[in-house]
Amino acid sequence: MANVSIxxxxxxxxxxxxxxxxxxxxxxxxxxVVLVGPSGCGKSTTLRMIAGLEEITAGEIxxxxxxxxxxxxxxxDIAMVFQNYALYPHMSVFDNxxxxxxxxxxxxxxxxxxxxxxxxxxDIQMLLDRKPKALSGGQRQRVAMGRxxxxxxxxxxxxxxxxxLDAKLRVQMRTEIKKLHQxxxxxxxxxxxxxxxAMTLADRVVVMNHGVIEQVxxxxxxxHHPATRFVAGFIGSPAMNFLxxxxxxxxxxxxxxxxGTKMAIPAARVDRYGxxxxxxxxxxxxxxxxxxxxxxxxxxxxxxxxxxxxxxxMGMETLVHHFVDGVAVCSRIDPNVHTGPGExxxxxxxxxxxxxxxxxxxxxx
Amino acid sequence: xxxxxxxxxxxPAATSPGPRQAGSMKQLARRRSxxxxxxxxxxxxxxxxxxxxxxxxxxxxxxxxxxxNNFVGFDNFAFMISRPSFQLVIFQSVLFAVTAVILKAxxxxxxxxxxxxxRGRNERVWRGLLxxxxxxxxxxxxxxxxxxxxxxxxxxxxxxxxxxxxDIAFLGTVWNARLSVIAVNVWFGAPFFMIMYxxxxxxxxxxxxxxxxxxxxxAVQRLFFITIPxxxxxxxxxxLYSLIVTFxxxxxxRILTNGGPQDGTHLFATYAFVVGIQSGNIPRGATVSLFMFxxxxxxxxxxxxxxxxxxxxxx
Amino acid sequence: MSASATxxxxxxxxxxxxxxxxxxxxxxxxxxxxxxxxxxxxxxPPFYMIITSLKTSAEISAQAxxxxxxxxxxxxxxxxxxxxxxxxxxxxxxxxxxxxTVTLSMxxxxxxxxxxxxxxxxxxxxxxxxxxxxxxxxxxxxxxPLFQILGWLGLINSTWALVLLFPTxxxxxxxxxxxxxxxxxxxxxxxxALIDGASYPQILIQIFIPVALPGIIAATIFxxxxxxxxxxxxxxxLYSADQATLTVGIVRELIKGDVFAWGMxxxxxxxxxxxxxxxxxxxxxxxxxxxxxxxxxx
Numbered sequence: 001m002a003n004v005s006i007x008x009x010x011x012x013x014x015x016x017x018x019x020x021x022x023x024x025x026x027x028x029x030x031x032x033v034v035l036v037g038p039s040g041c042g043k044s045t046t047l048r049m050i051a052g053l054e055e056i057t058a059g060e061i062x063x064x065x066x067x068x069x070x071x072x073x074x075x076x077d078i079a080m081v082f083q084n085y086a087l088y089p090h091m092s093v094f095d096n097x098x099x100x101x102x103x104x105x106x107x108x109x110x111x112x113x114x115x116x117x118x119x120x121x122x123d124i125q126m127l128l129d130r131k132p133k134a135l136s137g138g139q140r141q142r143v144a145m146g147r148x149x150x151x152x153x154x155x156x157x158x159x160x161x162x163x164x165l166d167a168k169l170r171v172q173m174r175t176e177i178k179k180l181h182q183x184x185x186x187x188x189x190x191x192x193x194x195x196x197x198a199m200t201l202a203d204r205v206v207v208m209n210h211g212v213i214e215q216v217x218x219x220x221x222x223x224h225h226p227a228t229r230f231v232a233g234f235i236g237s238p239a240m241n242f243l244x245x246x247x248x249x250x251x252x253x254x255x256x257x258x259x260g261t262k263m264a265i266p267a268a269r270v271d272r273y274g275x276x277x278x279x280x281x282x283x284x285x286x287x288x289x290x291x292x293x294x295x296x297x298x299x300x301x302x303x304x305x306x307x308x309x310x311x312x313x314m315g316m317e318t319l320v321h322h323f324v325d326g327v328a329v330c331s332r333i334d335p336n337v338h339t340g341p342g343e344x345x346x347x348x349x350x351x352x353x354x355x356x357x358x359x360x361x362x363x364x365x
Numbered sequence: 366x367x368x369x370x371x372x373x374x375x376x377p378a379a380t381s382p383g384p385r386q387a388g389s390m391k392q393l394a395r396r397r398s399x400x401x402x403x404x405x406x407x408x409x410x411x412x413x414x415x416x417x418x419x420x421x422x423x424x425x426x427x428x429x430x431x432x433x434n435n436f437v438g439f440d441n442f443a444f445m446i447s448r449p450s451f452q453l454v455i456f457q458s459v460l461f462a463v464t465a466v467i468l469k470a471x472x473x474x475x476x477x478x479x480x481x482x483x484r485g486r487n488e489r490v491w492r493g494l495l496x497x498x499x500x501x502x503x504x505x506x507x508x509x510x511x512x513x514x515x516x517x518x519x520x521x522x523x524x525x526x527x528x529x530x531x532d533i534a535f536l537g538t539v540w541n542a543r544l545s546v547i548a549v550n551v552w553f554g555a556p557f558f559m560i561m562y563x564x565x566x567x568x569x570x571x572x573x574x575x576x577x578x579x580x581x582x583x584a585v586q587r588l589f590f591i592t593i594p595x596x597x598x599x600x601x602x603x604x605l606y607s608l609i610v611t612f613x614x615x616x617x618x619r620i621l622t623n624g625g626p627q628d629g630t631h632l633f634a635t636y637a638f639v640v641g642i643q644s645g646n647i648p649r650g651a652t653v654s655l656f657m658f659x660x661x662x663x664x665x666x667x668x669x670x671x672x673x674x675x676x677x678x679x680x
Numbered sequence: 681m682s683a684s685a686t687x688x689x690x691x692x693x694x695x696x697x698x699x700x701x702x703x704x705x706x707x708x709x710x711x712x713x714x715x716x717x718x719x720x721x722x723x724x725p726p727f728y729m730i731i732t733s734l735k736t737s738a739e740i741s742a743q744a745x746x747x748x749x750x751x752x753x754x755x756x757x758x759x760x761x762x763x764x765x766x767x768x769x770x771x772x773x774x775x776x777x778x779x780x781t782v783t784l785s786m787x788x789x790x791x792x793x794x795x796x797x798x799x800x801x802x803x804x805x806x807x808x809x810x811x812x813x814x815x816x817x818x819x820x821x822x823x824x825p826l827f828q829i830l831g832w833l834g835l836i837n838s839t840w841a842l843v844l845l846f847p848t849x850x851x852x853x854x855x856x857x858x859x860x861x862x863x864x865x866x867x868x869x870x871x872x873a874l875i876d877g878a879s880y881p882q883i884l885i886q887i888f889i890p891v892a893l894p895g896i897i898a899a900t901i902f903x904x905x906x907x908x909x910x911x912x913x914x915x916x917x918l919y920s921a922d923q924a925t926l927t928v929g930i931v932r933e934l935i936k937g938d939v940f941a942w943g944m945x946x947x948x949x950x951x952x953x954x955x956x957x958x959x960x961x962x963x964x965x966x967x968x969x970x971x972x973x974x975x976x977x978x
Contacts, residue, residue, distance in 0.1 A: 053871050055394065072393065074877035086868035090890040099886075100876035147876075400880070401799030405807060408792035408855060415848040416814045419825040426825055476718060482711035493964060494719045497726055500960045502909030504927040505949040509725040512732065512942055518740065520728060520747040552722065564972035606816070613818030616911045620931055634820030634912070641824040642916050650824045657821055665816040672812065 002064030002154040002187055003029050004050060009059035011045050019045045021211040022059065030185040036198035037208035037234070044159060046208070047191045051157050052076050064154050079148035080157040084164060085140045087132040094128040097147045118149040121183060138169045145177070149184060158190040162197060174200055195235050199223070207231045229282065229362040232355055238287050238319060240355070241329045245283040247276050255283050258325045263302040266351050273356055276365060284355035284364070287319065290331035293348045300352040308343050320345065426651040433648060441652040450628050451636070455656070457543065458632045462612040465550040470604050472551060473558020480559065481566045492560070499556040507620040510549045514621070539629030542622050546630055549617050558603060565599040566592065598675050605668045609661055633657045733757055733947035740942050757947035767948060769922055770929030774908060777842045777925060781907035782900055784843070785850040789899060793858030794884050798870065808859065815852035819912050830917055841917045842925070846910060850903035857902070857970045861895030862888060897963055898970025908956055926952040
């Protein structure tokens with residue numbers, strides 16, 4: 001059990017390629033932190049530096065009050081679950097889980113006790129004699145987790161552990177990982193490219209892009225208050241719609257889209273958006289805030305007509321794709337509303353949930 | 366191989382190099398690099414002392430006179446190449462290697478296809494039976510062939526007589542002996558081609574054939590437009606490798622004909638043995654062997670290029 | 681296959697399905713017949729080796745009747761060889777030279793392959809290429825300078841010469857095979873072991889060697905084949921009978937003058953060929969997998 005702190009950490013490869021460009025992150029004891037971002041954003045490199053599998057070019061990593069830059073992986077008291085599980089194929093499940101303890105010269109009874117305990121917790125007691133080859137994907141995943149748990153380390157590291165599972169199993173294992181963390185509340189750093197995984201698992205999500213941290217925050221905070229255009233677009237599925245716009249004032253502050261459509265900015269936001277009058281901006285609005293129109297609209301809702309391009313019924317909702325000003329836009333409507341390609345659909349846009357992004361800085365204002 | 370070096374990062378600490386940058390992780394990396402070199406040292410020692418050094422030493426030897434006292438430059442090479450008996454060796458070596466390899470490759474290709482046709486059905490047994498020639502030490506099976514070819518006891522000739530044909534002097538005339546030597550080499554080497562080609566055949570995805578069938582390709586078209594292009598690299602590498610080995614072959618000729626009749630079947634290796642070891646003319650023997658070098662080097666270059674290309678394609 | 685689904689209510693295509701089936705069966709039978717033919721051709725020498733080994737010298741020299749069959753089969757040739765001190769000597773020489781060669785070659789190859797595939801140092805890339813190139817150097821290219829070198833070392837006519845030289849033939853390819861197998865072990869496996877607390881020697885012994893066991897078997901068989909079957913080096917460097925290995929002993933020592941004791945020679949060949957045949961019978965699949973690893977990938 002320990003804090004992990006990452007201070008001004010840089011990872012540079014030969015040829016001056018910087019995979020991680022000086023990041024800072026404080027992870028408190030028992031916390032479940034998820035690093036999320038597109039591939040090549042530096043999240044895995046960061047995790048591997050915490051593990052000691054990659055050398056740290058500059059900066060410091062602390063685990064539990066010690067700088068571990070120069071400590072080899074085995075002395076960092078961490079455990080890691082890999083994307084492809086990395087189970088030793090020639091060892092039984094028991095031996096896989098016991099390997100780390102055996103190398104650390106734990107007494108036999110202690111090893112057995114710990115493995116049994118972990119196996120019971122992960123519901124793999126009946127698999128202990130099997131070889132990894134004879135296991136299903138989900139079972140291998142559990143063994144990999146068991147191997148981490150028995151060591152009772154200061155920190156758990158997960159490197160995209162669910163990517164090799166099929167969609168259904170992934171959802172199931174996601175729940176199990178969360179349950180495991182509730183049972184064994186060890187500090188956890190979890191890397192994934194899947195923002196839903198990040199949102200569902202994390203106490204705090206760290207969004208990374210191009211080797212820098214874009215934003216750190218609780219899942220809801222990231223969703224509702226993204227700090228940058230990247231976070232706004234990355235978190236949430238289907239992704240937030242971005243429409244080029246300008247802030248204008250014709251007797252009330254409004255956003256004006258490229259085709260001249262004007263939509264009033266809610267009173268509560270006038271002060272915030274006032275200074276950006278006349279600048280090139282982007283209007284960000286999530287699909288669920290672009291819906292079919294109702295008889296009586298809430299205050300702050302604006303109506304916009306959009307031509308339907310493609311309709312995707314999902315069951316509990318229907319996704320409709322439009323082209324507005326040549327930009328692809330997605331709206332989420334009630335499945336009972338019937339519409340088809342080529343029709344004009346009036347959309348109710350909830351401006352209370354709008355985001356305004358300054359193009360020059362890509363920051364949400 | 367390549368990925369091993371990525372862990373050993375040599376990049377200097379670019380930004381804010383704290384005091385611990387030269388810490389023990391880096392030292393560890395350097396130590397590991399040293400350990401890696403140490404683990405390879407027996408291999409390096411072996412290659413340097415018993416491969417590279419002898420190669421240069423062979424060049425040196427080939428430039429000495431018979432008593433190994435005087436340096437004679439390229440005289441030995443000039444002398445050898447002017448001798449008709451050595452010209453015959455060059456001719457026979459090339460004839461032997463090229464003919465034998467073409468036949469082995471063809472036979473191997475046919476056998477691989479036959480094996481592929483019966484896939485799954487006792488494949489292991491059939492493959493095992495076909496591999497027997499390749500498993501028996503070559504010198505011992507060649508001895509058996511010699512016994513089969515024996516002028517007065519030949520079991521082949523007995524069979525020919527039974528069928529109403531004349532005796533054949535398998536090792537008695539130059540051309541007969543050359544063909545016999547080639548036959549034994551083909552017998553020994555074809556199984557190797559078979560397993561290489563069979564493995565290549567199996568790696569061609571079945572969907573390609575199904576797609577081609579739907580596109581209307583006949584069996585012959587499938588062979589020429591799918592099988593052969595997909596196997597191209599393996600066919601090439603195997604042929605080049607086999608050319609090297611066959612070209613430098615020693616056992617068959619040494620046992621079957623010992624170069625005869627009339628020195629008509631000598632290869633570089635057997636001739637070098639007679640000249641260098643049996644007659645004790647070390648410089649001349651080294652010279653004979655070295656004549657192989659440019660040809661082998663050229664072949665090796667092509668093998669290496671193809672293997673590298675293939676590795677890159679797979680990566 | 682898919683044709684049968686559409687053929688349901690149409691009689692005409694049904695006939696076609698039958699003919700396709702028939703064609704396929706004929707192709708299969710043709711393959712079997714062709715394979716049988718080749719197997720017979722391929723097995724003539726070993727068959728004749730066994731047949732001759734069961735004949736007495738008298739039966740061979742009498743030349744009466746069909747040479748392809750034995751009239752009075754006898755194991756005398758085998759018994760005689762087994763009690764023959766010279767033959768026992770060849771066998772022992774072969775066994776010890778092969779055992780040492782295999783052990784030495786595998787040790788060198790495994791250490792080097794582990795280093796080259798996982799640890800790396802400046803120039804390791806060059807070395808890997810160099811290893812492959814040395815694999816392409818045939819034994820007959822360098823046997824004359826090596827003769828001189830063995831002379832300096834005082835190893836002419838000593839089986840130690842073979843113990844020194846056979847690894848040069850076996851190690852390059854063994855290393856190459858092992859690099860292939862070690863490289864195919866996912867990198868996460870050693871990282872997991874590192875985190876579990878293993879040192880590099882522990883990773884090699886407890887993870888790499890057991891996981892790459894098929895490759896080790898393949899490389900071991902290769903080293904065995906090289907040492908057991910080698911002919912040129914023992915012929916060139918060992919001149920007295922008591923130092924001869926099986927191949928040279930049989931070819932050079934058993935064939936004396938014009939009196940060919942062919943029954944005994946063939947019995948000796950059969951006994952000398954037995955160890956490799958037994959090994960291949962059980963471990964052929966590993967060896968072929970190792971040999972064709974490059975051909976099956978991609």
